[in-house]
Amino acid sequence: MATRRVTLRDVARRAGVHPSTASRALNPQTREMITEDIARRVARTARALGYQPNPIAYLLKTNRSRIIGVLIPDITNPVFPPIIRGIEDALGAAGYTAVLANTDNDEQRERVILENMIGRRVDGLIMATARRRDPLVQRCLAEEIPLVLINRTVASGEVSSVVNDDEFGMELAVAHMARCGHARIAHLAGPLDLSTGFTRHRGFIKAMKEVGLKADPRLIGLCSSFNETEGRRVFLGLRAGNRRFTAVVAANDLLAVGCYDALHELGLRAGREVAVTGFNDMPFVDKLRPPLTTVRIPHYQMGAQAARMLLARLRDPHAPIEHVTLRPELVVRDSTGRAPRTSSRSRGSA
Amino acid sequence: MATRRVTLRDVARRAGVHPSTASRALNPQTREMITEDIARRVARTARALGYQPNPIAYLLKTNRSRIIGVLIPDITNPVFPPIIRGIEDALGAAGYTAVLANTDNDEQRERVILENMIGRRVDGLIMATARRRDPLVQRCLAEEIPLVLINRTVASGEVSSVVNDDEFGMELAVAHMARCGHARIAHLAGPLDLSTGFTRHRGFIKAMKEVGLKADPRLIGLCSSFNETEGRRVFLGLRAGNRRFTAVVAANDLLAVGCYDALHELGLRAGREVAVTGFNDMPFVDKLRPPLTTVRIPHYQMGAQAARMLLARLRDPHAPIEHVTLRPELVVRDSTGRAPRTSSRSRGSA
DNA sequence: CTTTTTTATGCAATCGATTGCGCCACTCGG
């Protein structure tokens, strides 16, 4: 039977001291207030009794939970696992625990979860769910909860973030297409209320200009969310228009997979009739036929970096706002056709 | 500035009653102890002040956290997101919150996380990490923490579980292979200390007997974990042996993907030279070339069912131990060759 | 050897709720 857990009082009584003394003896911060001798005795009996401090009581008193909330828009998207892994590793090293929640891209649900986390007194938050203008971010600011945005950021820039250099990534993709001889290049844009969709869209236009091509507005399709069905739908829409194109730069891998689906239905093949690039290099895109050429984002590092920034802010609440952008790289596989086959490395960072 | 949160005392004072009265007025369980009139007044002022009960204080006093811990062996494996979704939905409907943790298949890490969760007084646990003999399960039993195992179960059967009918699934896969005319069928077995690996292995042998074939032990390769690299390694090992085979039944999709990798290296193709089946029907296997024939497990329902069973036990700690097995179905795609192309439905349950 | 200062520990309040118990006032029966 689960015998009642041993409390600080138990330890104190057994060691023949007052609970407050025991508390101080066990807390590294206050240990030097206590005689070496007694501190050791308390520590010893604590160990003997198998004392485990009650985090709830600690939290109630100190308002420090040592928990970080992590909001993920869609846990089904394979880009997030590596990010989460990075966050957990960095946080764990500092004695913090990550609590994950999946918001399902649903604003209502986001709100509920956020309130729940605030209620449970998380010490800080990492959000991968930010929209360019996001009331939830405002809410955190109002509550003065340390916050770091990851992958996506807000337009105002008023909170720390670590994101990919999306413009540069787009340059890589477009430049590669151009090198492969494509001139009529389409873009499958992500939702423009997300910084990723927005910035990649802007990056696409800028990159086209840089390689001396004109970005035809009629060759830009707007997807209302980052998933395969949208990718398929919008690709088919673009194809139904009367502007031809030989290449499509998708704003993320799921959209690119949607293109694969559409091409398959049309009896065409990526890398042959139409060149396709994705964005993210999420797990398994190297296993598609043809393996997908894409822009690799350092997901794991992104997570770890965000966690470290949050920890810094936890230590010093007045740490300055930082914006870190990570440099992506192009991974050339077979979906962009005639280019010399270079690399088809296995799955992203583990 | 984050103005101090309003407490129950504030509400009580404002409503002109004692905190205990306010507490009872606000708690549905005890409302009928209080005069209708006063209860309404308290409720009204609570709403007016925006009172949010402090879950920490509640927990400290009642020892009920309304949190369920969920242990996932590898968040990188795409079978888990749908399971998690199912758990979250069922739990959320009952006012509970799921807290996810990723154990990375590391026993040490599992232990740390479990202790952490116990320390934070989760009301119950759902474990997808169980080994056939598992000390952590014992630990939960000792602490009398309500527990439901999911996907994998323990050999002793002493705790409730919801798993797939793995033997039946294997029958489906093997029978299909036999129907396609294969006689020399290999098996990529998962780790035998996991119930999934163990039962699928046993199911394979049984199914072979049922279709009148002999399971050649030299055509059974043992993988030490469920991932692509192991699948690739063991497949190549089998091929290097001098027993030929024309089909391979893998114990899960990741192992099957490993077979794809190996076949690719050998210049062969699944569904042509060698038929391949997977197990799980995880997201994206329908996007592989060729799309993978596999055994579909109702992941979402599995999660939801496990959550409901846990909730039942939370209500009644003496609820009997239940073992639920869910019936899988075969999804025939192109990796098993000449069979008539039937279905290639899109990604699993969302 | 007394007085002052320092140091180590104990006391008790506190965080924000829940809950057993006691008391007061009201109702109802005799």
Added chain:
DNA sequence: CCGAGTGGCGCAATCGATTGCATAAAAAAG
């Protein structure tokens, strides 16, 4: 009109820690 019974609330303890302040003992100063 008085006593027993009952229903509605308030009091105070409690959950398990932390921490400002008081105090006793020891050390330093005079």
